[in-house]
Amino acid sequence: MAVTKKSIVKTASIKTDALKALMGAALALPGISTAAEQGYRSEDIEIGVHHSEYTESGDRMTVKADQLSITGPIAQNFEANFSATRDVTSGASPVVNFLDGNGKPQQFLETGASIKDQRDIYEGTLSYYGDNSLSSIKLGTSEEDDYTSDYFSVSHSIDFNRKLSSLTFGYGHSDDDVWNSYNPSVLLEEPSIFNTRQKDEFHIGFGQIINKNTTLQLALTYVDSSGFLSDPYKKSFVVDEAIFDFRDINIDIAGIFRFLVDSGAIRFLNNSGITKILNESPLISIPFLSENVLGVTKDNRPEKREQWISLLRMSHYFKSTNSALHTDYRYSDDSWGAYSHTLEFKWNIGLGLGWQVSPGLRFYSQHSAFFYDTFFETIPDHGYLSSDYRLAGFGAFSKKLEISKEFGRDFTVYLHYEEYERQYDYEQGGQTNGDPLDDFEFRTFSVSFDVRF
Amino acid sequence: MCASKTQHSPSHFDFKAMGSPCTITVYTGDALIAINAIQKATAEISRLENKFSRYIKNNVLDHVNQAAQKGTYVDVDDEFISLLNYADTCYQQSNGLFDITAGALRQVWDFSQNNLPSDADIRDVLQHIGWQHVKIDNNRVHFLTPNMELDFGGIVKEYAADSAANICASHDIQHGLINLGGDIKAIGPHPNGKPWQINIRDARNPDQHKGVIELYNEGLATSGDYERFIEIDGQRYSHILSPKTGWPVKGLTSVTVKAPQCVIAGSACTIAMLMEHDGIDWLNALGVECLWQD
Numbered sequence: 001m002a003v004t005k006k007s008i009v010k011t012a013s014i015k016t017d018a019l020k021a022l023m024g025a026a027l028a029l030p031g032i033s034t035a036a037e038q039g040y041r042s043e044d045i046e047i048g049v050h051h052s053e054y055t056e057s058g059d060r061m062t063v064k065a066d067q068l069s070i071t072g073p074i075a076q077n078f079e080a081n082f083s084a085t086r087d088v089t090s091g092a093s094p095v096v097n098f099l100d101g102n103g104k105p106q107q108f109l110e111t112g113a114s115i116k117d118q119r120d121i122y123e124g125t126l127s128y129y130g131d132n133s134l135s136s137i138k139l140g141t142s143e144e145d146d147y148t149s150d151y152f153s154v155s156h157s158i159d160f161n162r163k164l165s166s167l168t169f170g171y172g173h174s175d176d177d178v179w180n181s182y183n184p185s186v187l188l189e190e191p192s193i194f195n196t197r198q199k200d201e202f203h204i205g206f207g208q209i210i211n212k213n214t215t216l217q218l219a220l221t222y223v224d225s226s227g228f229l230s231d232p233y234k235k236s237f238v239v240d241e242a243i244f245d246f247r248d249i250n251i252d253i254a255g256i257f258r259f260l261v262d263s264g265a266i267r268f269l270n271n272s273g274i275t276k277i278l279n280e281s282p283l284i285s286i287p288f289l290s291e292n293v294l295g296v297t298k299d300n301r302p303e304k305r306e307q308w309i310s311l312l313r314m315s316h317y318f319k320s321t322n323s324a325l326h327t328d329y330r331y332s333d334d335s336w337g338a339y340s341h342t343l344e345f346k347w348n349i350g351l352g353l354g355w356q357v358s359p360g361l362r363f364y365s366q367h368s369a370f371f372y373d374t375f376f377e378t379i380p381d382h383g384y385l386s387s388d389y390r391l392a393g394f395g396a397f398s399k400k401l402e403i404s405k406e407f408g409r410d411f412t413v414y415l416h417y418e419e420y421e422r423q424y425d426y427e428q429g430g431q432t433n434g435d436p437l438d439d440f441e442f443r444t445f446s447v448s449f450d451v452r453f
Numbered sequence: 454m455c456a457s458k459t460q461h462s463p464s465h466f467d468f469k470a471m472g473s474p475c476t477i478t479v480y481t482g483d484a485l486i487a488i489n490a491i492q493k494a495t496a497e498i499s500r501l502e503n504k505f506s507r508y509i510k511n512n513v514l515d516h517v518n519q520a521a522q523k524g525t526y527v528d529v530d531d532e533f534i535s536l537l538n539y540a541d542t543c544y545q546q547s548n549g550l551f552d553i554t555a556g557a558l559r560q561v562w563d564f565s566q567n568n569l570p571s572d573a574d575i576r577d578v579l580q581h582i583g584w585q586h587v588k589i590d591n592n593r594v595h596f597l598t599p600n601m602e603l604d605f606g607g608i609v610k611e612y613a614a615d616s617a618a619n620i621c622a623s624h625d626i627q628h629g630l631i632n633l634g635g636d637i638k639a640i641g642p643h644p645n646g647k648p649w650q651i652n653i654r655d656a657r658n659p660d661q662h663k664g665v666i667e668l669y670n671e672g673l674a675t676s677g678d679y680e681r682f683i684e685i686d687g688q689r690y691s692h693i694l695s696p697k698t699g700w701p702v703k704g705l706t707s708v709t710v711k712a713p714q715c716v717i718a719g720s721a722c723t724i725a726m727l728m729e730h731d732g733i734d735w736l737n738a739l740g741v742e743c744l745w746q747d
Contacts, residue, residue: 005733005744005745005746005747016738016739016740018546018738018739018740019712019717019739019740019741021542021545021546022539022542022543022546022712022717022720022721023713023714023717024542025535025538025539025541025542025543026539026615026713026714026716026717027714028535028538028539029532029535029536029539029612029615029616029716030531030532030535030616031497031501031532031612031613031615031616031619031620032612032615032616032619032714032716131627131641352591
């Protein structure tokens, strides 16, 4: 009689190349892939390297970011992800709008040395793949010269109705410390402040597979921010706060400031140490003088902000062109009044041989915050004011293109390009506070490599 | 609602498909769910049998084999292409031993007759065997030489077990077993939460068990010379034919393999049989649990 022998592989989770190849081909079989497509954990270790460059028009900001991310299976049902990101921001961003000789606001960027900020972000996520559920917890921290943020989030999704429907619940919290990296050698800098802000986020989502080719997603997110929500670098020009109304005496403050910047006078004050001496002198307070002589007033926003963000997403797969069209509509309601509409289209087209091309379009329209204006005649009764362009009324149009190519089953390269154009008069449904002076454009280009083992 | 108190009672359904006795067993507290799942799963199995069986005339495989016979091309659907891609992966991973074009050897080997084919006949058929003579271009399959024949043995029955198991799972079955003539796919664990205990029969003494393999949502398949063979002058000739020599393989009596999917278990045990004495080393290198007799 033949002898029976048994060979047991103890580490079933470690897949050899041959088994991975067979798994990959088996999971492409339609009878197997239908169950595999939703929420099945990858058995591979995936390492991603990502680099992106963001450039604003008009010599404003550029951001260069690098990210390393690693994802891998743990035990039977867990998956862990860790990512580290470093981005470096340089250039200048708008600080205040001064009035010119005609009483029109003109934008001023940082007056001193241009900024160079480095931000480091570390994030870890642990996910648990249950039979009909996916749970995950994320911890993260972000550090800059003048900002730290510690955050966590949890989410739980369950599939039901024979995996045709899913419900997702999520909660996130962040604790941030905000201060300004005060440089006494730079004119118009505020003395150091230290403040905190908190954010709580609640999320509920519902997904429904309508048929083989169409899925629908609805999600509602509530964001509650509180604490110091102002920007310590931004100022507003308030006519009443200045020593006199420069328009009455035909003084072009904007022109004077532009002259001081362009002639190098401010750079001379900063570089020679005169600004530092003035700032450190107990007799003179430049912030006090600039507020009470020039009317340059600190950005001051409410200490609470509530946002309700609703999302409707429809995805449809077109078999004839092997492509999928994703349409998103997002409405964000805001207790600050900066509510917005976003309409976005993304079309993923599979070209075969591992190539995928995804053109996309996004349109965004925002109402101005109730305490926003390009400049103020007087401090409003509620006491809040900001001339931060991000709180203005405006519209923006983005064009995107993403190209990816898979090499075998193990290596994927992504290229991503985006052009963004912000215009005051793109705002839909009547124009609110804002001005073309804040119009700008940016481009981002990014490249990513993903390797699976 | 308390899931742990749900009474899971088994529902069995025995039927014959793909030339083998088959059983679907599902455990659920709701008989309607069980009936619905079993109906959908058996419909899937018969769909795949009708599409890919070599014994059915005018089915999809027959149309493809008519093109193979003529040495022309034929357009097929995505499922067919994905099975060909799977077969291609098996061919690559077995250094050409697992070759679905070896189906042409059926023209000279008839396991219902106790006759051996002649060397000349075998040599003749071998000229028309070789996966390298098949080219796939999007959904079109080109046969570069005539008199070819595809045979999805070691793939389709196992794929049907996987697909049936997935259909049961998508119809709210959390515990069950699909058994298509010994090709088994488990749905989840046993209702007691532990892995399924599968007794493996002795190849030469079918009444005896030779061991147990535990399954948790995994697949199991067996390849061996006890199922179909010819015995001439006391010599057993296995039904597993080598695409290189055209003769039945020697070496292993039977191999049982456990893998994440039944289709992988099925092709892995067939490849091990084709590799003869190197088969077990290959399975060990693949990293799968197996049970064998040599």
